[in-house]
Amino acid sequence: MITPNESFPSTKPVQQVAGVTVRLAGDSGDGMQLLGTQLTNTSALSGNDVATFPDFPAEIRAPRGTRAGVSGFQVRFASEDIFTPGDGLDALVAMNPAALVTNLADLRDSGILIVNSESFEDKDLKLAKLSASPLEDGTVARFRLIKVPMTSLTRNAVAELNLGTKIADRCKNFFAMGLVFWLYGRDVEPTLRFIDEKFASKPDIAEANRRALRAGWNYGETTESFATTFQVAPARLPGGTYCNVMGNEALAWGLLAASQLSQKPLFLGSYPITPASDILHQLSQYKNFGVRTFQAEDEISAVCSAIGAAFGGSMAVTTSSGPGVALKSEGIGLAVMLELPLIVFDIQRGGPSTGLPTKTEQSDLLMVLFGRNGESPIPVIAARSPSDCFNTVIEAWRVASRFMTPIFVLSDGYIANGAEPWRLPDVKSLPPIPIEHPGPGKPGEAYLPYQRDAQLARPWALPGTPELMHRIGGLEKEDVTGNVSYDPKNHQHMVNTRAAKVANIASMIPPTEVEGAEHGLLVLSWGGTYGACRTAVEQSLQRGLAVAHVHLRWLNPFPSDLGEILRRYERVLIPELNTGHLRMLIRAKFLVDAAGYSKVQGKPFSVSELVEQIERLASANNGSGSAPARQASAATR
Amino acid sequence: MITPNESFPSTKPVQQVAGVTVRLAGDSGDGMQLLGTQLTNTSALSGNDVATFPDFPAEIRAPRGTRAGVSGFQVRFASEDIFTPGDGLDALVAMNPAALVTNLADLRDSGILIVNSESFEDKDLKLAKLSASPLEDGTVARFRLIKVPMTSLTRNAVAELNLGTKIADRCKNFFAMGLVFWLYGRDVEPTLRFIDEKFASKPDIAEANRRALRAGWNYGETTESFATTFQVAPARLPGGTYCNVMGNEALAWGLLAASQLSQKPLFLGSYPITPASDILHQLSQYKNFGVRTFQAEDEISAVCSAIGAAFGGSMAVTTSSGPGVALKSEGIGLAVMLELPLIVFDIQRGGPSTGLPTKTEQSDLLMVLFGRNGESPIPVIAARSPSDCFNTVIEAWRVASRFMTPIFVLSDGYIANGAEPWRLPDVKSLPPIPIEHPGPGKPGEAYLPYQRDAQLARPWALPGTPELMHRIGGLEKEDVTGNVSYDPKNHQHMVNTRAAKVANIASMIPPTEVEGAEHGLLVLSWGGTYGACRTAVEQSLQRGLAVAHVHLRWLNPFPSDLGEILRRYERVLIPELNTGHLRMLIRAKFLVDAAGYSKVQGKPFSVSELVEQIERLASANNGSGSAPARQASAATR
Amino acid sequence: MSIDLPVLKPTDFASDQDVRWCPGCGDYSILAQMKKVLPDLGVRPENTVFISGIGCSSRFPYYMNTYGIHSIHGRAPAFATGLKSTRPDLTVWVITGDGDALSIGGNHFLHAIRRNIDINIVLFNNSIYGLTKGQYSPTSPVGHRTKSTPRGSIDYPLNPISVAIAAEATFVARSIDVHAPHLIETLRRAAEHRGTSFVEVYQNCNVFNDGAWDHFTGKETKDDTLLHLEHGKPLVFGKNRDKGIRLHGLVPEVVQLDGTVALDELLFHDEALADSQMAFLLSRLRYPHFPEPIGVFRNVKRPSYDQLLNDQITDAIAEQGAGDLESLFKSSDTWVVP
Amino acid sequence: MSIDLPVLKPTDFASDQDVRWCPGCGDYSILAQMKKVLPDLGVRPENTVFISGIGCSSRFPYYMNTYGIHSIHGRAPAFATGLKSTRPDLTVWVITGDGDALSIGGNHFLHAIRRNIDINIVLFNNSIYGLTKGQYSPTSPVGHRTKSTPRGSIDYPLNPISVAIAAEATFVARSIDVHAPHLIETLRRAAEHRGTSFVEVYQNCNVFNDGAWDHFTGKETKDDTLLHLEHGKPLVFGKNRDKGIRLHGLVPEVVQLDGTVALDELLFHDEALADSQMAFLLSRLRYPHFPEPIGVFRNVKRPSYDQLLNDQITDAIAEQGAGDLESLFKSSDTWVVP
Numbered sequence A, B: 001m002i003t004p005n006e007s008f009p010s011t012k013p014v015q016q017v018a019g020v021t022v023r024l025a026g027d028s029g030d031g032m033q034l035l036g037t038q039l040t041n042t043s044a045l046s047g048n049d050v051a052t053f054p055d056f057p058a059e060i061r062a063p064r065g066t067r068a069g070v071s072g073f074q075v076r077f078a079s080e081d082i083f084t085p086g087d088g089l090d091a092l093v094a095m096n097p098a099a100l101v102t103n104l105a106d107l108r109d110s111g112i113l114i115v116n117s118e119s120f121e122d123k124d125l126k127l128a129k130l131s132a133s134p135l136e137d138g139t140v141a142r143f144r145l146i147k148v149p150m151t152s153l154t155r156n157a158v159a160e161l162n163l164g165t166k167i168a169d170r171c172k173n174f175f176a177m178g179l180v181f182w183l184y185g186r187d188v189e190p191t192l193r194f195i196d197e198k199f200a201s202k203p204d205i206a207e208a209n210r211r212a213l214r215a216g217w218n219y220g221e222t223t224e225s226f227a228t229t230f231q232v233a234p235a236r237l238p239g240g241t242y243c244n245v246m247g248n249e250a251l252a253w254g255l256l257a258a259s260q261l262s263q264k265p266l267f268l269g270s271y272p273i274t275p276a277s278d279i280l281h282q283l284s285q286y287k288n289f290g291v292r293t294f295q296a297e298d299e300i301s302a303v304c305s306a307i308g309a310a311f312g313g314s315m316a317v318t319t320s321s322g323p324g325v326a327l328k329s330e331g332i333g334l335a336v337m338l339e340l341p342l343i344v345f346d347i348q349r350g351g352p353s354t355g356l357p358t359k360t361e362q363s364d365l366l367m368v369l370f371g372r373n374g375e376s377p378i379p380v381i382a383a384r385s386p387s388d389c390f391n392t393v394i395e396a397w398r399v400a401s402r403f404m405t406p407i408f409v410l411s412d413g414y415i416a417n418g419a420e421p422w423r424l425p426d427v428k429s430l431p432p433i434p435i436e437h438p439g440p441g442k443p444g445e446a447y448l449p450y451q452r453d454a455q456l457a458r459p460w461a462l463p464g465t466p467e468l469m470h471r472i473g474g475l476e477k478e479d480v481t482g483n484v485s486y487d488p489k490n491h492q493h494m495v496n497t498r499a500a501k502v503a504n505i506a507s508m509i510p511p512t513e514v515e516g517a518e519h520g521l522l523v524l525s526w527g528g529t530y531g532a533c534r535t536a537v538e539q540s541l542q543r544g545l546a547v548a549h550v551h552l553r554w555l556n557p558f559p560s561d562l563g564e565i566l567r568r569y570e571r572v573l574i575p576e577l578n579t580g581h582l583r584m585l586i587r588a589k590f591l592v593d594a595a596g597y598s599k600v601q602g603k604p605f606s607v608s609e610l611v612e613q614i615e616r617l618a619s620a621n622n623g624s625g626s627a628p629a630r631q632a633s634a635a636t637r
Numbered sequence C, D: 001m002s003i004d005l006p007v008l009k010p011t012d013f014a015s016d017q018d019v020r021w022c023p024g025c026g027d028y029s030i031l032a033q034m035k036k037v038l039p040d041l042g043v044r045p046e047n048t049v050f051i052s053g054i055g056c057s058s059r060f061p062y063y064m065n066t067y068g069i070h071s072i073h074g075r076a077p078a079f080a081t082g083l084k085s086t087r088p089d090l091t092v093w094v095i096t097g098d099g100d101a102l103s104i105g106g107n108h109f110l111h112a113i114r115r116n117i118d119i120n121i122v123l124f125n126n127s128i129y130g131l132t133k134g135q136y137s138p139t140s141p142v143g144h145r146t147k148s149t150p151r152g153s154i155d156y157p158l159n160p161i162s163v164a165i166a167a168e169a170t171f172v173a174r175s176i177d178v179h180a181p182h183l184i185e186t187l188r189r190a191a192e193h194r195g196t197s198f199v200e201v202y203q204n205c206n207v208f209n210d211g212a213w214d215h216f217t218g219k220e221t222k223d224d225t226l227l228h229l230e231h232g233k234p235l236v237f238g239k240n241r242d243k244g245i246r247l248h249g250l251v252p253e254v255v256q257l258d259g260t261v262a263l264d265e266l267l268f269h270d271e272a273l274a275d276s277q278m279a280f281l282l283s284r285l286r287y288p289h290f291p292e293p294i295g296v297f298r299n300v301k302r303p304s305y306d307q308l309l310n311d312q313i314t315d316a317i318a319e320q321g322a323g324d325l326e327s328l329f330k331s332s333d334t335w336v337v338p
């Protein structure tokens, strides 16, 4: 691995730090996402643990320079292993006034603020709806402001190539990149390689970007603005080969793996919707894995086509987000009745209705559990981080195919677009997913499609198998034969059986891991808040508080040991990015007076706010302990 | 009112009874529903309290004589006021073997069993999949069997008219009717009138039916089979004018009333589905009330068209049952965001999926509460009986229009098709439903569609009003202005506000009525199980058990005094025709260890099974009291 | 093709379930004809799948001794698309009604047809909602009085054949429940077509819309009300085949073949015409102004969705080699932690 | 008609919201032309409602100083139907995209049109899903490579005009985002039609499908690639109006007007033809084989759904008298308990 010193040796003093959180903000046109991705990958390559949080504007391309058009990318790289992209920013790069004002709140005091000083003209301020320049009016007083005339510096750097200012200005982000890379002693080699590949067809553009990158680096090295550079040592991650994965990517790969492990061809029926679309895009590229992707006319067709494929013996999958999942309710209800394996993904986003499509939330939990007519039980599993999507998907398919049931897999916008290092699994050592189909039946003997095994799963008989011809449908069916039945007792029996089957899944769930204290306050979390909760609990433990952490992977059924664990603690805190979905389920099932911490702002938890909540309850816990738990809220009216 | 004695005086001894439960069962072609309706209306007219329970076959017209083709109609008429159509049958009329074997289980020992003895030929037995005749093989030993050669008797009765046997046989049900009317001293006049009207165009058919009716009556009078007739004295109902209403009928009338009381034209967007279709049929006949009914292409269009009508200022309504309601999820979510008044009806049926379309169930409660993406709170109110639908609907519209919110009204197949006497309200004295719309705005001044009143309701500004032009939509909106907003704090505020608004509805809910004991066991019920629960509690009280009854009309929000009431009782029992929906909500919200009694058989509760449950817990209650409450189940494996 | 296979009988395709339609329902005849057609197709029962939505007609699969799904209202084409895309080896039939296919299911109907997925869609058109006991449907005529339209329907009806053609259908035909031989022949041709085959069948609901098609089934009238489409033949009809259809510009007209008009002045049917305007024009011929065409309106070749999809899979494997997880994972920037 | 009303300016229809489409998006032009048309219609802003689904195009209502609903994906016609049925006094526009109207919304599109509800549907056809960043749409050509079709689309595209005509449309037209005068005229005529007016507008998505319509907008090419439909006129096109469309049986062909062909041999456009086959045939003319028609394909009279519905209300009141609850309740068998 090339270290900075070999490539562009920096002569300035180096300051060692454990971790750094940087956010790059500019116009959606400014290529901030690209800049961020490069910084992330390079940091990962240099052995840091990394976590990222991209923040897209809702519009495709809102007018240049407006607040609505600001695109941000936050990355944290550290020498210890980390679970979140960080709370407060150590550094903010703002390419224009809109980017500055919309992001400044997150920059910690005396944090580094790098701006393109040439993008603060009156017209720029006007676009950002600002009367005065934040650089002059004291707004930025608390920070270490570094004004860089990026536009002209970049133009100069590429002048010889005379490409015209329009193209020259497009290189600005590489200039900024060079500067940031210098500041944090990042290796520029991978990015130079990236430039070569990406602009292979446009050699002069490639050269311009290379020069801009170098110019930015040199600027840091030569100017007086920077006293020191910062060095983040490699993290002590378990040995192995790593790559950086985004949540939806790991999810798609998990599907490929599950398909191969079970030797079932993968079928995806989907209709595009943010933030789930990328799964469709990714899988549509894996045709050589035998993956069939079907972009349906709507979500109803998406789920129904998947059920049809499941009937035919495929590993059937359908992906969507809130509004689309709502539309699939009826179809999923049929899958419950048919008892066919099907994976339904809900990549949650801000709701209700169209809500906040590009923001994250956990507010679909109760919908996926209860959003169907009649008694319609479905297992629900939730991924906790980008890389965790890989194993979650494999586990989901193992259960769905074993129990012949549709299953919900929950992710969210934060996981889907976030990235973290992932240790590549040894593919050969992944345990296979055995699936059996009954062979040809006996002529003249009626086949019994609803005769169940010990786990209450029915057989998966495939069309094409002689003498197993059978009809399934949405009307209540007779036990064993599967014929239509209106018999009252049979209906009760089938309702109970479908419920018991899902409950049986608990037998496949490993014992629950409890991190931290044996008593005191238990923090119970699920899904994408894992990183923030775990970090908050660790910090609180360091401060000597009696607090423990349990993170639920299974929302239905619950692990069988959960009730016993809950009773071991005096207080239970359930932080959720909703108004308390899991909290309701836990209170109803275990009658424990669990407190909730609710945040519904389209944003993930910050570690600090969780630590605050933990302190609130952990201390109350040392006190009377009888204070009634209340649903706290991050609302500020 | 004409009493039996004036019309056809019976000379046989009369036995006074407090109440009678009769079920008429035959082929769907046999006109059992008509027979039952006549018996019901006549009994009502003669001052009895009545309750009915029709039971249709799932098929339109399953093949004659088969079990699948059996259509039944149960009616209870009594001299005291009653809340259910009764458990055990005092008499069963079975027109063929299939009808006999599928209904016999409900006939109490030594109950009267009237059969058409001429429909028990081998071919009839074969159709009913019977090897031997139940009349011979001892099946009916425990009952008072009365074999009547109805076919030939009817043919003889109408012979003179020589209409041919086919038509003659169609009069069989009127013969049976005459016999039943005689047996219970019912007045035949209304039915004779009914015949005249219904067959006005076919005088000979009318005459044939009249003769069949008389023949049946005379048969009872003359044959030795019957020793006595039974007399049921008029019930002591509150004074007033009564008519007999079915649930869906009272519901449609309630909508008409609400529309007139609020002076808002009624718009119904609906797509046919059992058991909700009759509401569409009924309302489509009320065009002279200014009612606009729109049979949409599907449920999605049904709910969306209603929202469009609400935007325009109509009283907007959409009706459906389980599968259709599931399809409306996304549209309803939009209504939550738009904050427009809209009434959504779910006439629940057996689920999941297509389930048991003609059977009753309460298993959609959690779906209507949680079946939408994101935080999407909606008030939910449930009718408790056929006539109660009238007031429930008016209350629903009062709330929806006052709070500017979509609202769910729950009914079920049992309520929808059941009938009971209804005391006509004095229309003039019904309190009006005041609704205000903002007048023209000020030119140049931006209108603020999300500026709220004390109850957090937003104004209902109608298109056509000058200077109030505004745009609403499914993206999160800025407080007050209603503009699209991605601001985190604003989102939190709006989520909290939408929730608070629905919670405020509790201020309009009257104090909860508690029937029975002050302590001991509390039976908590909702929806169509009211009658059975109330009767069961009354019977238990008579047996000296410490038991009380609370019936919830509002499922969201709960009445503000509910928590306090629950805490007054040692035990709480929540009987539901689902797997425990309300039970989960109560446990989660109030942390009370409520027991559930769950029945999911497509059938209503019988009073006796509830009494049994009450005794189980009420006695346990006198004992240790610490026995953990368990979810009992009516399942018998 | 069926010769080298064990010979199948109609009864081989009958399930053990009792049929539960109303006595006299037109569905019985369609069921009977289907059972007669299938043995001739040379497809085993286990390789045949019937998928339906909800409605009286959609009870159909229960009565067939094949694989089947009685799915949800209006969505049958979507289930069929998923199944056929992944199992091109199966013969997939979709059974639907006028409400199921054209009301709630209109969108899936359009898209299945335009994709040309290789399935056979049979629409039982009784111009009424049967199962829900008699509301008007998208094919009910204006003014039709039903439970939901006491003053008569005000919805202008859809013409299923026109819609299918506009949706780029490659096979479109019409037949009638009680015209057994014609229905058998039509179903057979639909089955033989590769791509989406759409067959509209006029079906009598004798309980809620009795006699809707009497003028096409009546012995007396049917020769004058029906136009039998025959590929390459002129459009001639009438008891004594003494009437024909002639084009006047783009406007069809009925002419008497009394000698004043020569046969070759008539419009000749060409079901294989690449352009769809001929088929569309025929779909506009409606009773009483014109006889209504039955038979095959359109029958052209276009690769089916399932074929194209599976070709892309084959090509991808040929070009990129069978997918290998190991190398896929490694293909992104990786680094090694010792 | 607008004379006796205070004169309105385009700016009277502009809301205070900043427009947030990508710079260069074709939507800007459509928005500009719409603002120019509205003042001429004599309808006040407060009596105008824009209803859209979801998509870039569906952002449209936010930019209009009228009443509006930015509803949910594909359902705009349903909202519009409920509103117009109950408020016939309002002028209701539906703004939709090719995905919104034809993919998820296909069914509502069909049914709004066949009912002929009096609304104006404007479909922004950019042959791509813009808002979701570039997947192919139901109007994307076969082989189109997009994010979801790396090996090219295998879905045969829908022809929006053909589908609308088959759905019994009474007004169908096509225009192009950047042909301002033509678009203005087309929108005006759509607004004047009573019943469902459907206008397809070719719109350029310069980010995800740039140049899809270049051949129709290019100075050099457009005269030869576009056919301007004019009622009663022969189908003539070309820079020097030297080409025409002639019918050969039912098959159209391009002919050179070099003197060998007389004008009256050409196909004459009749937008008012009761039968729809002419309009359908025109909808089948597609580039590059033919010039593509723009302008009004079809414009016929048929009572609108809202009119018929409200007539039934009026008739009912006239015949039965205004509804009275008291007598309604009493109309059933009642009895008195003292």
Ligand SMILES: Cc1ncc(C[n+]2csc(CCOP(=O)(O)OP(=O)(O)O)c2C)c(N)n1
Residues within 6 Å of the ligand: B271, B272, B273, B274, B299, B323, B324, B327, B354, C054, C055, C056, C057, C058, C073, C096, C097, C098, C099, C100, C101, C124, C126, C128, C129, C130, C131, C132, C137
């Ligand atoms: C989502 C949903 N909506 C409504 C229904 C009720 N429903 C069942 S079948 C049907 C229409 C049947 O008409 P058609 O498709 O013509 O079939 P037919 O009974 O006439 O053969 C309706 C509205 C349903 N089962 N599911």
Ligand SMILES: Cc1ncc(C[n+]2csc(CCOP(=O)(O)OP(=O)(O)O)c2C)c(N)n1
Residues within 6 Å of the ligand: A271, A272, A273, A274, A299, A323, A324, A327, A354, D054, D055, D056, D057, D058, D073, D096, D097, D098, D099, D100, D101, D124, D126, D128, D129, D130, D131, D132, D137
């Ligand atoms: C129920 C639902 N499914 C999917 C989406 C995601 N979505 C929003 S717009 C859109 C398609 C937009 O394409 P088009 O209608 O052509 O509009 P354009 O952006 O091209 O103008 C999709 C799939 C959604 N918002 N809601």
Ligand code: SF4
Residues within 6 Å of the ligand: B060, B061, C020, C021, C022, C024, C025, C026, C027, C056, C057, C126, C130, C131, C204, C205, C206, C207, C208
């Ligand atoms: S209702 Fe009509 S369509 Fe349905 S089974 Fe009976 S006759 Fe046939």
Ligand code: SF4
Residues within 6 Å of the ligand: A060, A061, D020, D021, D022, D024, D025, D026, D027, D056, D057, D126, D130, D131, D204, D205, D206, D207, D208
């Ligand atoms: S993505 Fe395309 S359609 Fe959407 S605003 Fe940008 S250019 Fe216009």
Ligand SMILES: [Mg+2]
Residues within 6 Å of the ligand: C055, C097, C098, C099, C124, C125, C126, C127, C128, C129, C130, C137
């Ligand atoms: Mg039908």
Ligand SMILES: [Mg+2]
Residues within 6 Å of the ligand: D055, D097, D098, D099, D124, D125, D126, D127, D128, D129, D130, D137
């Ligand atoms: Mg588009």
